[in-house]
Structure formats: structure tokens, C-alpha cells
Amino acid sequence: MENIEKISVINKEKLNGEFYLQSLLEEALGLRLITDADIERIQYECLELLANRVERYNGDHSSSIRAEAAQSIMTSNLYTIGISLKSYSSADDAVKALQETKAAELYANGRKRIDTMLKTAKALHSKVLNNMVDTGNVFYNETVAGGIKGFFKIYDPDFEAHEIHITADYPLCNPIKSLAGIEFIQKYLESILYENAFCRNFSSDDIHHLLCGHDEAYQELLLNIYEPVLTAAIGCVVAGEDVRRLNLTETSLLFLNSLLKGKSKDQIYTVFLKAFDELKSIFPITGNLQEQYIKTSLRMITSKVIVAMELQTLDKLFLIASYPENKPKLYFSFGDKMDNKSYREIVEEIMQCRHLSDKITIIKEHIRSLADMEDILLDAELSAHEVLAVLRELDQPEIAALSKKYPFKSDLEAIDLKEQERILSKCLYDFIASLPEEQQAGLSKAIDMLDISF
Amino acid sequence: MGFDIALFDQSLVQKQAVNEIIKCNDFTADYGLALTTAQVLELVETRGRALNANGRIEFGGGVIDKVIKEFCDSPYISTYNYEQTLHELIEMFYYYKNETLDLISDDDLIKFMKTAFDGTCQGSLELLAGRELDRFARNLRGGYVCSFSEDDNYEDEGDSDGKY
Numbered sequence: 001m002e003n004i005e006k007i008s009v010i011n012k013e014k015l016n017g018e019f020y021l022q023s024l025l026e027e028a029l030g031l032r033l034i035t036d037a038d039i040e041r042i043q044y045e046c047l048e049l050l051a052n053r054v055e056r057y058n059g060d061h062s063s064s065i066r067a068e069a070a071q072s073i074m075t076s077n078l079y080t081i082g083i084s085l086k087s088y089s090s091a092d093d094a095v096k097a098l099q100e101t102k103a104a105e106l107y108a109n110g111r112k113r114i115d116t117m118l119k120t121a122k123a124l125h126s127k128v129l130n131n132m133v134d135t136g137n138v139f140y141n142e143t144v145a146g147g148i149k150g151f152f153k154i155y156d157p158d159f160e161a162h163e164i165h166i167t168a169d170y171p172l173c174n175p176i177k178s179l180a181g182i183e184f185i186q187k188y189l190e191s192i193l194y195e196n197a198f199c200r201n202f203s204s205d206d207i208h209h210l211l212c213g214h215d216e217a218y219q220e221l222l223l224n225i226y227e228p229v230l231t232a233a234i235g236c237v238v239a240g241e242d243v244r245r246l247n248l249t250e251t252s253l254l255f256l257n258s259l260l261k262g263k264s265k266d267q268i269y270t271v272f273l274k275a276f277d278e279l280k281s282i283f284p285i286t287g288n289l290q291e292q293y294i295k296t297s298l299r300m301i302t303s304k305v306i307v308a309m310e311l312q313t314l315d316k317l318f319l320i321a322s323y324p325e326n327k328p329k330l331y332f333s334f335g336d337k338m339d340n341k342s343y344r345e346i347v348e349e350i351m352q353c354r355h356l357s358d359k360i361t362i363i364k365e366h367i368r369s370l371a372d373m374e375d376i377l378l379d380a381e382l383s384a385h386e387v388l389a390v391l392r393e394l395d396q397p398e399i400a401a402l403s404k405k406y407p408f409k410s411d412l413e414a415i416d417l418k419e420q421e422r423i424l425s426k427c428l429y430d431f432i433a434s435l436p437e438e439q440q441a442g443l444s445k446a447i448d449m450l451d452i453s454f
Numbered sequence: 455m456g457f458d459i460a461l462f463d464q465s466l467v468q469k470q471a472v473n474e475i476i477k478c479n480d481f482t483a484d485y486g487l488a489l490t491t492a493q494v495l496e497l498v499e500t501r502g503r504a505l506n507a508n509g510r511i512e513f514g515g516g517v518i519d520k521v522i523k524e525f526c527d528s529p530y531i532s533t534y535n536y537e538q539t540l541h542e543l544i545e546m547f548y549y550y551k552n553e554t555l556d557l558i559s560d561d562d563l564i565k566f567m568k569t570a571f572d573g574t575c576q577g578s579l580e581l582l583a584g585r586e587l588d589r590f591a592r593n594l595r596g597g598y599v600c601s602f603s604e605d606d607n608y609e610d611e612g613d614s615d616g617k618y
Contacts, residue, residue, distance in 0.1 A: 051513035061559040064505060064512040064551065 009033065010091035017178040018162075020082030021098075028095045038099055045103035046081075050074050052104070057159055072160065077107060079162035079181055083117075084110030114157045117182045122152060124189040131196045134204035135211075136219040143170035144192055151185055173227040173297045194293040195226035201283040202229060202246055206321070210246045213319035228319050230294065231301050235318040237275040243282060248320050257314055260305060269302045330449045332401045335369030343372065350380045356389055363390060370398055374405070378420045387427040396439070400446040403428045471498050474519045482526040487536050500541045504548040517560050518544060524568045530577025542579050543567065546587065553591035566590060 009031055016023040025042065028034045053073050054065050065073075084106045085094040097106065125148050132144065147166045154165050162181045172191045179187055199207060207225065210232055211218040229246065236243040238259065239252035260268055276298060285291050301317075308317045337343070346366050353359045359382070367373050373394070377387055391399065406421060408429035414422050432443055475494045482488060489497070497518055505512055521543050525531055531539055550563065558566075570586040571577065593599065 054513055062551070062556060063517055063560055064510045064548065066552070066556070067509045067511050070511050 008090040008092045010095065012091055015091060017183070018180045019078070020086060021078050024082075024085060024091060024094055024098070027091070028098075033092070033095050034099060042098060042103060046074070046077065049077055049103050049107055053077060053159070076159055076161045076163075080110035080114060080157075081106045082110070083113050083161075083183070087113060111157065111161075114161055114182055117186055118152075118155070118157065121182060121186045121189055124186065124193060125149075125152070128189055128192050128196060131193070131200060133196055133199045133207065133225055135207065135225060137170075137211075137221070137223070137225060138219060139170045139222050140225060143168055148185065148189065155182065155185075157182070169222060171222065171224050173224050173230070174293065174300065190289075191293065194290045195224075197286065197290060198283075198294065199226050199229050202233075202244070206244075206246050209321040209323055210319050212322040212324055214316075216322070216324050227297065227301070230297055231317055232319055233279060234272050234275045234298070234301070237278050238271060243279065246321060248318055250320065253315055253318055253320070256318060257309070260309060260314075265302055265306055268305055269299060272298045272302060328449060329451045330446065331451050332397060332404075334371040334374065334401065334452065337369065337371045337375070338366075342366075343375065347376065347379050350376065350382075356386055359386065360389060360393060364393065370401060373398070374402065377402075377424050378418075381420075382423075384423050384427055387423060388431055391427060391431045396443060397446070399428065399431065400443055400450055401452050403432065403443070404447050404450045404452050468498050468502075471501070471516050471518060474516075475522065478519050478522045478526075481523055485526045485531075486533060487526055487531070489537065493537050497537075497540055497544065500544050501548075504545045508548045508552050510548060510551065517547060517564065520560065520564055521547065524564050525571070528568065528572050528577070530572065539579065542583075546579070546583050549583075550587045550591055553587075554594045557594050 010024070010027045010033070014023070014027055025034070025039060029036075029039060050070065050073060053076075054070060057069075057073060058065060081103060085097065087109070088094040088097055128144060128148075133140070135141070143166075147168060147170075151164060151166045156163075164181060164184055168184075168188055170192075172188065173195060174191060176184055176187050176191070207229055210228060211223075211225065214223070214228060215221055232246045232248055233243050235241075235248050235252065235256055236246060239248065239255045241247050241249065241252050260271070263271070273295070276294065279285075280291075285294065304317055305314070308314045338346075346362065350359050350362050353362065359380070363373070363376060367376060373390075376382075377390060382390065391402075394402075402424070406425040406428055408425055409417070414425065417425070432440055435443070472491070472494050475489065475497060476491065479488045501512075501516055501518060518540070521540065525539070525543065547560075547563065547567070551560075554563065567582065567587065570590075571579075571582050575581040575586060
């Protein structure tokens with residue numbers, strides 16, 4: 001009996017959360033709950049309210065305001081009135097309130113609600129900060145800690161209540177639709193709180209290895225952490241693997257593939273819900289709202305599973321943990337450098353040579369270590385064409401070692417590099433690109449495994 | 455649902471502005487200056503056009519009465535050019551309100567206009583708009599002191615080395 005909702009003439013689904021007042025008026029007018037005269041009165045009251053707010057905005061400073069600034073204040077006012085209207089139990093009651101209450105009064109109520117929401121959001125944020133997932137993902141750390149703090153610093157509920165100013169880069173598993181301002185931030189923090197609470201059931205090492213299964217450089221990627229963790233956990237329960245370690249294997253993927261093949265969306269969702277019930281008995285899922293959040297996530301994951309089954313890419317969804325630290329490593333030393341005097345003489349000799357063949361002969365005759373070769377490539381003022389010719393004389397391990405030290409960078413990334421370093425990095429890239437595909441793959445593997453020392 | 459600020463009914467605001475300007479006649483009578491109701495209406499129209507052209511809106515009576523009270527004692531304003539000067543000052547005011555990025559208050563901008571009009575411009579509205587206010591806005595935007603002038607600097611340099 002708790003969930004009985006009052007029947008409303010206005011369909012709640014049709015209302016826009018961000019532009020609530022406008023959508024409410026449109027719906028109400030369409031259903032003849034209000035008249036054109038009501039609309040005109042509300043519009044006029046809103047403009048009167050705007051005039052008051054602009055006066056407050058300008059102070060004694062100015063009597064006029066730029067039109068775009070005034071429009072922004074108007075949007076903020078309408079948003080605040082919308083917040084006030086959302087507090088009514090049904091959309092019909094909100095329309096009634098619009099008819100009976102002055103816009104200024106609704107605005108004042110909304111403003112009070114925003115203050116309360118701001119306090120709630122701050123409390124939520126400190127709770128989130130105490131329950132952060134221990135991860136190196138920069139987007140997660142920057143947004144959840146720094147970004148939200150920035151929001152609280154610059155949020156202006158008086159004149160820009162509808163703005164959030166920050167970009168909230170870290171994506172949520174269940175995206176927030178049609179909310180703005182403090183409402184968006186509050187919902188965002190609630191979602192992060194549920195996601196964190198779920199992820200904290202697993203060790204940070206296991207989450208790290210699971211995400212390495214997606215990409216070893218996941219720390220720099222814009223990805224949601226909770227989604228692969230939940231997917232893997234559900235996969236583990238369904239496949240009977242160790243859910244505490246998120247330990248999915250190739251065999252369990254094959255099992256999942258055969259189990260889910262040919263099933264409809266609803267059937268797969270039922271399988272996942274059943275797995276989730278089992279998961280609840282293993283991990284504490286606190287509160288109805290968190291449970292609801294996870295169920296919504298599962299519905300989204302189900303849709304992704306359907307697509308992955310069709311594309312045969314289930315392994316991209318149910319990640320298998322990867323352990324980069326266990327991969328074999330190749331150690332390569334650049335060797336000792338010759339004494340400075342001899343080196344100077346060789347560089348001068350090379351720079352005085354007219355022909356490329358003479359330069360290469362000198363290099364072959366005197367250069368004995370890769371450390372010296374690297375210096376020559378950088379100091380002897382060789383053109384790109386000459387650098388390429390020298391690179392052709394080197395063995396593949398030497399090319400791999402140099403490529404590891406001078407990876408190819410875009411113009412923007414290479415802005416801090418010296419001119420010769422930029423030429424060397426570009427030549428190495430061009431040289432590798434000119435090799436047969438097989439050799440390129442071998443080199444790329446070697447570069448990954450290399451651990452260079454100087 | 456339209457909540458366009460352009461829909462704002464300007465008639466009330468205009469009425470308020472007209473009343474405020476007509477009241478100024480008592481104040482300007484000592485200087486032999488007065489505006490008829492028709493002239494006042496034209497001034498209010500000019501204000502509307504200037505606001506529109508500069509992408510601004512105004513909810514109160516506006517600044518026309520402030521301009522009148524500031525400029526009425528100017529030696530360069532008489533009955534013959536009073537109305538025309540006011541039209542141009544109003545247009546200038548809103549244009550430079552934008553050009554100064556709203557960094558200066560209405561009162562300070564009007565005071566600067568008056569000082570420059572009576573001083574270096576010697577009653578020339580062209581010099582006021584094209585030189586003094588332009589330099590003033592540039593200095594404000596650039597963060598210089600309002601009286602800063604590149605020309606003065608060049609002159610100073612010239613004096614010091616004696617080449618000019």
C-alpha cells in the first residue's frame with residue numbers, strides 16, 4: 001500500500017526535468033488545465049521577477065544589462081521555480097500551485113529548496129570522498145574529488161542556478177538525463193556513491209587487474225569503473241567462478257556464450273537478476289535505492305550483451321583479468337659512452353663530411369655503443385633523410401630500444417621536444433612503418449616488452 | 455513555452471521613463487533648458503533603439519534623467535542643441551556601456567563623459583565618442599589607468615630625446 005500514487009491527468013513522463021516549468025505549462029495548456037490568460041499572467045510575473053533579480057544583479061552599478069545575461073538570469077529563475085514545483089506530489093498539484101501562487105513566491109520556495117539540496121550534496125560529497133575506489137584512473141579521481149569541489153566553489157544559486165560549470169567528465173554507468181544545476185550534481189553524487197559502495201566489495205588489486213583486461217593504460221581512459229566490475233561479478237556468479245576475485249576465464253566466457261545464446265533480452269535480464277539475488281547474499285547491498293540502481297545498470301548491461309552476442313565480442317564486455325606485471329620483460333642496455341674529447345672529434349668530422357656515405361662510414365668505424373649512436377643522431381645535425389639512412393644500418397633490437405625511448409608523438413605532444421629529438425622520433429616511426437607487416441608486429445611486441453637502461 | 459525577455463512589455467517602463475524625464479524640467483529650468491512631452495517621447499524612443507542595437511535591456515526608468523542632470527550645466531549646451539545633444543549622448547552611453555564590458559557604473563561613465571565633453575572635447579560630440587570614450591574603454595579593457603594615452607607616451611619620449 002506504500003506505493004500508491006495519486007492519478008495525475010498530466011503524464012509525468014512527458015515532463016522535462018531540466019525545463020520543468022516550461023514543459024509543465026505546455027502539457028497543462030494542451031490538456032486545458034490552464035487557460036491562455038493564466039499563461040500570460042505567469043509570463044508577466046516571471047518578467048517582473050526578472051526585473052527584480054536584474055536590479056539585485058546590477059546593484060546600484062547599472063540600470064541596464066546585456067540581453068544574454070538577462071536571458072541567463074531568466075533561465076535560472078525558471079529553473080528555480082521548477083525546483084519548487086517538483087516538490088508537489090503530482091504534476092496536477094504543481095499546475096494548481098502555479099495558478100494560485102505568485103511566481104515570486106514559488107521562486108522563493110525553490111531558492112530555499114536549492115539551499116537544502118546544496119547542503120545535502122555537500123554531505124553526499126564528503127561521504128563519497130570517504131568511500132573512493134582506490135584506482136589510478138585520472139578521470140575518476142579528478143572529477144569525483146577535484147571537479148565536484150570546484151562546482152561547490154563556483155555554483156551561483158542566485159543567478160546561475162541551472163548551470164554546473166564543470167564538465168563532470170567521469171561517465172556514470174546509468175547516465176543522468178534531463179537534469180541541470182544542483183539537481184544534476186546531487187544525482188551524480190548519489191550514483192557515484194552507489195557505484196563506489198558496490199566496487200568496494202572487491203579489492204583494488206582485483207579491480208586494477210580486471211580493468212587491465214580492458215586496456216593496460218586504463219588509467220588514462222575515460223571509462224566507468226563500476227560497469228565492468230558489475231558485469232564481471234554477474235558473469236562470475238552465472239559461470240560459477242570466484243566472484244570475490246572477479247576471476248572470469250576463457251572457459252567461463254565459453255559457458256556464458258553458450259548459456260546466453262539465443263535468449264531474448266528479457267530472458268537474459270532474468271538470468272542476471274537471479275545472479276544478482278545470489279550476489280546480494282555474498283555482498284551487502286545496502287538500501288533499496290542502491291539495489292534499484294544496480295538493477296537499472298543490469299538492464300543496460302543486458303542490452304550491451306545482446307549486441308556483443310551478435311558481434312561475437314562478449315570478451316570485451318565480460319573482462320578477463322590481465323596481469324601486466326607477469327609479462328616477460330626484455331632488458332636492453334644502451335652501453336657505455338666514449339670520452340668527450342673523442343666524441344667531439346667524431347661529431348665535428350661527421351658535420352664536415354659532404355657525402356652521406358662518408359658520414360655512415362665514420363659512424364660504422366667509431367661508434368660502438370647505442371648510447372653514442374643516440375648522441376650522434378641528436379648532435380650531428382643530420383637531416384631526416386640522413387637519420388633514416390643511419391637507422392637502416394641498425395639491428396632490430398636497437399631500433400626497438402630507440403623507439404621505446406623516442407616514441408612517436410603528435411605535434412601537440414612533441415611541443416616540449418628539441419628539434420633533433422622530434423626528427424629522430426618521426427624518422428623511427430617512418431622507418432618502422434616502411435617495414436613489412438610481420439616485422440612491424442615483432443617490433444611493436446618487442447617495444448612493449450623492453451625495459452631500457454642507460 | 456516562450457519566456458523570451460523580448461516579450462517584456464516596455465510600455466510601463468517607457469511611461470516611468472517619460473515621467474522621470476519630465477520631472478527633470480524643474481531642475482534644468484535654472485539653466486534655461488526644457489523638453490516638451492513630444493521631445494521626451496523621442497528621447498525614450500532613442501533609448502529603446504540604442505538598447506536594441508547594443509543588445510541590452512533595461513527594466514527601470516533608465517539613465518536619461520541622470521544624463522540630463524549631469525549635462526544641463528555644461529557651457530556647450532543651450533536651448534538650440536539641447537535635444538540633439540541628448541539623443542547622441544544616450545546612444546553613446548549604451549554603446550560604451552558594452553565597450554567597457556560593464557566594468558564601470560552608469561554614474562561614473564556619465565561623469566567621465568561630462569568631464570571630457572566640457573574639457574578636452576570642448577563640446578564636440580565627435581571627439582567625445584571617437585577619441586575620449588574610445589581611449590577610455592580601451593584602457594579599461596586593457597587594465598590601464600583610465601587617463602593612460604599611448605599618444606602622450608610618444609610625446610614624452612619625443613621630448614626626452616629631443617628628436618621630435
